[in-house]
């Protein structure tokens with residue numbers, strides 16, 4: 001392995017991405033040197049931009065919105081979890097083709113189980129949302145042997161479709177928002193994989209009473225302040241809340257180890273990014 005290899009995160013927009021910062025901190029923490037940049041691809045030109053990157057010596061990439069499906073489609077080989085998600089956030093040049101993976105679910109699981117110390121085994125899990133974010137994490141969540149995962153989405157048909165790939169083999173089911181409320185089910189772990197927090201909205205009616213005792217509410221979004229979902233969850237009785245910063249760093253660690261052969265410690269980097277976010281808010 002060369003001492004300095006070339007990596008990048010592809011997205012549109014990608015200006016806000018913390019991935020270059022995270023990977024620079026990882027590299028420093030394990031005494032390696034990497035070159036990691038942001039690359040904006042034009043919509044419809046992901047393949048062209050990836051080719052230019054490769055021509056410049058690029059050997060690995062992370063991929064964010066809206067190109068995760070494109071990355072999966074153009075890769076010559078794929079991990080099982082990328083195949084299940086139909087989307088990839090990780091590319092690595094292997095011999096003569098791009099290999100792709102999806103490290104989002106593993107990042108979420110490690111943040112919940114290792115950093116937040118909440119085992120998913122035998123737990124009742126509610127997964128809110130049925131878009132790309134939910135699709136990327138449901139497979140790895142089910143592999144942790146929860147008692148059940150219930151998927152609820154504003155558009156119920158998308159939840160039914162997402163679950164259909166898993167329900168024969170795993171304890172996964174779909175419910176409409178109305179059915180969830182009527183059945184007054186309670187969950188140990190509630191994961192918000194919708195984009196509702198981007199607009200300051202809630203993914204469920206304000207009155208929804210869904211938290212078991214000692215429940216964890218996890219928002220895959222993150223920000224300088226607790227998200228709307230986190231504040232609501234605390235009001236509704238969740239014991240603990242977390243945002244998606246830990247997942248972001250852990251999915252990056254899952255990328256780093258595949259490219260560089262060393263798994264960096266995520267916890268100190270999460271703490272550092274949290275401090276940097278807080279100082280951004282005070283300036």
Ligand code: ATR
Nearest residue numbers: 129130131132133134154155194195196201202203
């Ligand atoms: P992503 O890749 O972030 O998952 P997406 O594929 O567009 O983006 O999916 C967005 C998800 O957030 C969907 O599950 C969407 O619900 P619909 O399928 O009904 O559109 C959900 N979502 C977005 N805003 C929401 C809101 N205000 N309330 C509830 N769900 C919301």
